[in-house]
Amino acid sequence: xxxxxxxxxFLGNAFNDTRVTNLTRSLKxxxxxxxxxxxxxxxxxxxxxxxxxSVFRLRKAGSxxxxxxxxxxxxxxxxxxxxxxxxxxxDVYTLPFVAIVAKFKKKRIYYDCRExxxxxxxxxxxxxxxxxIKIIERVFIKHVDLVITTGPMDAQFIxxxxxxxxxxxxxxxxxxxxPTKRMNLRERLNIVPSQKILLYQGVLFEGRGLEKTIxxxxxxxxxxxxxxxxxxxxxxxxxxxxxxxxxxxxHFMGTVSQEELVNYTTEADYGLALIENIxxxxxxxxxxxxxxxxxxxxxxxxxxxxxxxxxxxxxxxGWIIDxxxxxLSDKLQQVISEEVNxxxxxxxxxxxxxxxxxxxxEKVKAQLFA
Numbered sequence: 001x002x003x004x005x006x007x008x009x010f011l012g013n014a015f016n017d018t019r020v021t022n023l024t025r026s027l028k029x030x031x032x033x034x035x036x037x038x039x040x041x042x043x044x045x046x047x048x049x050x051x052x053x054s055v056f057r058l059r060k061a062g063s064x065x066x067x068x069x070x071x072x073x074x075x076x077x078x079x080x081x082x083x084x085x086x087x088x089x090x091d092v093y094t095l096p097f098v099a100i101v102a103k104f105k106k107k108r109i110y111y112d113c114r115e116x117x118x119x120x121x122x123x124x125x126x127x128x129x130x131x132x133i134k135i136i137e138r139v140f141i142k143h144v145d146l147v148i149t150t151g152p153m154d155a156q157f158i159x160x161x162x163x164x165x166x167x168x169x170x171x172x173x174x175x176x177x178x179p180t181k182r183m184n185l186r187e188r189l190n191i192v193p194s195q196k197i198l199l200y201q202g203v204l205f206e207g208r209g210l211e212k213t214i215x216x217x218x219x220x221x222x223x224x225x226x227x228x229x230x231x232x233x234x235x236x237x238x239x240x241x242x243x244x245x246x247x248x249x250x251h252f253m254g255t256v257s258q259e260e261l262v263n264y265t266t267e268a269d270y271g272l273a274l275i276e277n278i279x280x281x282x283x284x285x286x287x288x289x290x291x292x293x294x295x296x297x298x299x300x301x302x303x304x305x306x307x308x309x310x311x312x313x314x315x316x317x318g319w320i321i322d323x324x325x326x327x328l329s330d331k332l333q334q335v336i337s338e339e340v341n342x343x344x345x346x347x348x349x350x351x352x353x354x355x356x357x358x359x360x361x362e363k364v365k366a367q368l369f370a
Contacts (some may be wrong), residue, residue: 010090204231208272
């Protein structure tokens with residue numbers, strides 16, 4: 001049966017999520033009606049959006065149980081009213097509800113296993129939550145018609161761990177797009193041409209090398225760190241900036257929409273992708289930000305985790321640093337002292353033409369929505 005309509009459920013704001021927006025766009029380009037049920041609880045004064053892509057408001061105040069029950073109630077109500085050939089759970093949190101409703105409707109069930117959820121870094125000290133997520137995923141993944149992963153090592157791990165067959169890989173690559181306007185970060189942030197811009201884009205969570213990078217900056221005088229994103233670590237990072245007297249050299253610019261992101265990224269001299277090996281999920285990391293830097297022609301400063309190192313070794317688009325090494329300041333100083341030559345720029349351009357969403361999607365769309 002040819003798929004005519006797909007419903008995607010996702011615990012997050014779909015308009016702020018590259019993977020959901022890219023998949024929705026590709027489906028529509030292929031003539032498939034795509035609807036999205038998503039949620040927002042972090043944007044201040046957020047007003048619900050209803051349409052093909054809906055974003056429902058959740059309130060984080062109170063207990064986590066109350067939050068999740070409110071989410072489940074709203075999601076189930078929308079799923080029951082939705083007609084689709086395929087119901088796609090965009091994360092483990094939507095998986096049980098999507099699986100139950102799709103099974104009842106006798107429709108196909110897909111699961112986008114974009115993380116190794118039982119092994120997330122943020123759950124390292126929450127053993128009960130880890131166990132619960134592991135049980136939920138193990139039970140419901142058996143009822144899924146197709147499991148989608150974001151990297152080859154993830155696919156191998158999931159296949160072995162849950163004893164499932166043939167998960168497919170759809171890497172979380174960005175859409176290849178040109179900047180639409182200049183943000184002129186140097187002028188806005190008072191950064192002189194002789195000083196470099198080191199950019200980090202993504203959530204401000206532990207294990208992203210951010211604390212170590214800020215501490216390293218105290219020994220490097222000719223570089224500014226620009227942070228695009230938000231997260232619970234922001235307060236701690238601001239305290240570090242104050243402690244090491246780096247105010248004016250570390251810039252918190254908040255979350256930027258997917259449409260605007262490339263306009264900021266292209267202004268950077270280097271893109272930071274230093275994931276720390278603090279959990280199994282991070283060990284298998286292949287973050288979108290790494291490919292967004294490449295797409296924007298920005299050299300990458302990467303860590304040594306295996307899937308990231310494979311990309312860096314294959315395309316040679318920057319530098320690999322051992323983030324666990326205490327001499328991070330020396331390594332960063334060495335990197336920014338090297339000239340970014342024409343060959344590196346050529347390799348970035350070549351890589352961007354291969355490592356983008358449209359190329360990636362074409363490889364798997366026949367398996368997804370035939």
